Amino acid sequence: MKARTFWRHIVESLKSIKRNGWMTIAAVSAVAVTLLLVGSFIAILMNVNKLASDVEEDVSVRVYVDLAAEEEDQEALQESLEELDEVETVVYSSRDDELTQVIGSYGDEFGLFDGDDNPLYDVFIVNTAAPEVTSEVAGQAEELSYVADVNYGGATADRLFEVMATVRNVGAIIIIALIFTAVFLIANTIRITIFSRSTEIEIMKLVGATNWFIRWPFLIEGALIGFIGALIPVSIISYVYLSGFDTLMTYLSGTYFALLPPNPFLYQIVALLLTIGIVIGSVGSSLSIRKFLKV
Amino acid sequence: MIEMTNVYKKYPNGITAINGLDVKIDQGEFVYVVGPSGAGKSTFIKMIYREEVPTQGNVKVGEFDLVKLKAKKVPYLRRHVGVVYQDFKLLPRLTVSENVAYAMQVVGKNPKAIQKRVLEVLDLVGLKHKVRMFPNELSGGEQQRVAIARAIANMPRVLIADEPTGNLDPETAWGIMDLLEEINNHGTTIIMATHNSDIVNRVRHRVLAVENGRIARDQEGGEYGYEG
Numbered sequence: 244m245k246a247r248t249f250w251r252h253i254v255e256s257l258k259s260i261k262r263n264g265w266m267t268i269a270a271v272s273a274v275a276v277t278l279l280l281v282g283s284f285i286a287i288l289m290n291v292n293k294l295a296s297d298v299e300e301d302v303s304v305r306v307y308v309d310l311a312a313e314e315e316d317q318e319a320l321q322e323s324l325e326e327l328d329e330v331e332t333v334v335y336s337s338r339d340d341e342l343t344q345v346i347g348s349y350g351d352e353f354g355l356f357d358g359d360d361n362p363l364y365d366v367f368i369v370n371t372a373a374p375e376v377t378s379e380v381a382g383q384a385e386e387l388s389y390v391a392d393v394n395y396g397g398a399t400a401d402r403l404f405e406v407m408a409t410v411r412n413v414g415a416i417i418i419i420a421l422i423f424t425a426v427f428l429i430a431n432t433i434r435i436t437i438f439s440r441s442t443e444i445e446i447m448k449l450v451g452a453t454n455w456f457i458r459w460p461f462l463i464e465g466a467l468i469g470f471i472g473a474l475i476p477v478s479i480i481s482y483v484y485l486s487g488f489d490t491l492m493t494y495l496s497g498t499y500f501a502l503l504p505p506n507p508f509l510y511q512i513v514a515l516l517l518t519i520g521i522v523i524g525s526v527g528s529s530l531s532i533r534k535f536l537k538v
Numbered sequence: 539m540i541e542m543t544n545v546y547k548k549y550p551n552g553i554t555a556i557n558g559l560d561v562k563i564d565q566g567e568f569v570y571v572v573g574p575s576g577a578g579k580s581t582f583i584k585m586i587y588r589e590e591v592p593t594q595g596n597v598k599v600g601e602f603d604l605v606k607l608k609a610k611k612v613p614y615l616r617r618h619v620g621v622v623y624q625d626f627k628l629l630p631r632l633t634v635s636e637n638v639a640y641a642m643q644v645v646g647k648n649p650k651a652i653q654k655r656v657l658e659v660l661d662l663v664g665l666k667h668k669v670r671m672f673p674n675e676l677s678g679g680e681q682q683r684v685a686i687a688r689a690i691a692n693m694p695r696v697l698i699a700d701e702p703t704g705n706l707d708p709e710t711a712w713g714i715m716d717l718l719e720e721i722n723n724h725g726t727t728i729i730m731a732t733h734n735s736d737i738v739n740r741v742r743h744r745v746l747a748v749e750n751g752r753i754a755r756d757q758e759g760g761e762y763g764y765e766g
Contacts, residue, residue: 248646262631446627449587450641450688451616 249459256463266436267468273432274472274520277425282480282516284421288414290502295407297500299374302403304381304395307364312389317365320389324367327383329376338363364391374404425519430527433465437531444535454536461528469524473517480516484509539565540586540696540727545595547581547751555581556592557751563729565695568722570738571731572762573748579731582748583700586729587619588612600695617645620689624701626681628673628688635660635669638688645692659687663717679710683717690721697721699730703737715741735762 260267306324308317317335324333336344341363346353356362371380381395396403437444447457488502495501540563547556555578563569573579584590585597588604597604602615628637635656642652660666663683673681682702689697699718703711715737722728732738738745738761745760746753755763 245646247648251643259631442627443629443631446629447640447644448613449589449616449621449627450644451613451692452644453610453613456613456644 248456252459252463255460256467259460259464260467263436266439270432270436270468271472271475273428274425274469274524275475277421277428278473278516278520279476279479281418281421281425281519282476282512284414284418285515286480286484286512288410288418289508292411292414293503294500295410296374298403299407302374302377302396302400304369304371304377304384304393306367306369306384306387306393307391308367309389309391310364312365316389320387321367323387324369324384327380329372329380330369331372332370334368334370336366336368338365341366377404422519426523426527430523430530433468433524433527434531437461437528437535441535444532448536457536458529458532461532462525465524465526465528466521467524469520469522469527470517472524473520477513477516480512481509484512539563539598539600540729541596541598542585542592543596545585545592545597547578547585547590548593555751556585559595559748559752561746561753561756563727565727566722566725568719568728568743569730570743570745570762571729571748572733572738572745572764573754574764577749578751579748580700581751583698583729583731586696586698587621588615613644617692618694618696620692620694620697622682622685622689622697622699622702624704626673626678626685626705628681628684630673633670633672634665634676634684637673637684638691641688641691655691656687659691660684662690662720663687677710678706679713682706682710682714686714686717686721690726694726696727696729699728699732701731701733703732703734708736711737735764738762 306320308320312320321333321335324330338361342353342356342361345363369380369384371377377395377400381393384390385393444457485505488505491502540561542559542561545556545559546554548554557578559578559582571579571582581590585592585604586599588597588607592605595605599615600618602618604615607615629640632640638656638659639652642655647655657666657669660669663686665680665683665687668676668680673684676684682705686697686699686702697718702718703714706714711734718728718730719741742759744758745755745763747755747757747763
């Protein structure tokens with residue numbers, strides 16, 4: 244294509260956007276509303292997912308060491324724990340460390356148990372590679388010698404994992420459904436704007452315009468509508484996320500939990516929404532125009 | 539030169555619009571196409587610019603073989619065949635000069651040449667002073683003049699006019715007729731389908747009467763021949 248012709252297509256699409264006034268506004272609004280929904284859901288679900296992972300990361304297996312274990316036995320136990328598949332880290336916490344933690348959490352009265360009166364066990368805190376294998380690792384640890392008991396939150400943790408898996412799946416389905424709705428809505432709106440110009444296309448064909456010559460301005464127009472429509476949700480989501488992030492993070496400080504930081508997460512959402520807008524706009528318009536080109 | 543040999547056109551709904559038609563039109567001729575409604579006039583006209591393709595037979599326009607012509611190449615034929623309609627078919631969103639310029643942009647002419655030629659043809663049709671107006675701001679006759687200006691902008695060898703005066707009052711119709719005559723004098727073949735007996739009888743040219751999908755009469759300088 245000649246540069247002059249391409250330039251003409253761009254000018255033509257801009258003119259058409261201006262002259263179609265209300266239709267342009269309708270199409271841009273359709274893009275804006277659906278992408279706002281898609282964007283908000285992605286932002287919320289990705290953060291729920293992140294919080295869920297934070298919770299899951301926090302689940303670890305506590306292996307209590309039998310009081311009869313000598314120092315070599317403990318070392319042997321630590322080695323065999325580390326050799327288990329799926330085990331990432333093994334941290335040793337002596338009974339004294341454990342008591343200090345209890346005193347820290349529940350109060351100085353527990354200081355009475357200091358020294359030889361300490362009723363607690365030495366503990367290996369085992370972190371697994373993936374949260375789902377926690378119970379499996381706990382079972383394997385139970386089989387080892389010099390293990391008094393194993394604790395990983397049992398049923399509570401299992402239930403948590405189930406809920407999190409459901410949240411993830413439902414979230415993914417909602418996002419996919421929303422993107423489909425967006426595609427349908429936008430393509431449909433553009434189809435209406437093109438339909439109102441079917442005579443125009445017919446005349447273009449009759450004066451000897453090739454199909455691509457007719458298609459280009461519509462394609463560019465669709466992409467521009469998608470882009471402009473995406474800018475609105477992008478700015479709303481950016482503003483809300485940036486201010487919401489600061490507010491929520493002050494509440495979450497001091498916990499294991501954290502939201503996804505705006506850099507890079509917000510940039511990814513922005514890029515995704517702009518891409519969806521442009522792609523849907525141009526694909527939607529070229530699909531809609533196909534029918535009218537068969538004159 | 540336009541040549542149709544043994545042409546049949548049967549529509550999917552079973553109607554046979556053209557039923558064994560033969561005709562030859564030389565470059566530079568002025569031809570009236572007359573005949574009752576539903577006799578195949580429109581189909582005959584549409585086959586010249588390949589809006590319709592015959593089910594049987596051959597249609598040749600210049601070096602184009604319209605039966606073998608691929609859909610992708612149709613735009614290039616249309617650039618040699620200008621068409622003017624009863625309902626003008628102007629682009630309502632474009633100004634007069636943009637409407638005319640459009641047909642030339644399609645061919646990829648450079649903007650300076652387009653601007654020059656647009657003024658030239660609008661001068662020819664007598665609308666040089668209304669270049670910036672939109673079609674709905676013009677009278678019917680003026681709109682038809684713009685349509686003609688658009689049709690001849692690319693200097694086509696053939697100009698097809700399908701009832702060009704059908705929507706116009708008699709006086710305006712004569713103005714359009716004078717314009718077509720002038721274009722014909724420059725060497726463009728003119729094929730004009732019409733119901734206007736007045737024009738056919740007063741400005742004598744070759745008359746093709748289409749009846750029952752055939753050429754019923756082919757007469758140089760003939761009369762309209764139907765009840766007006």
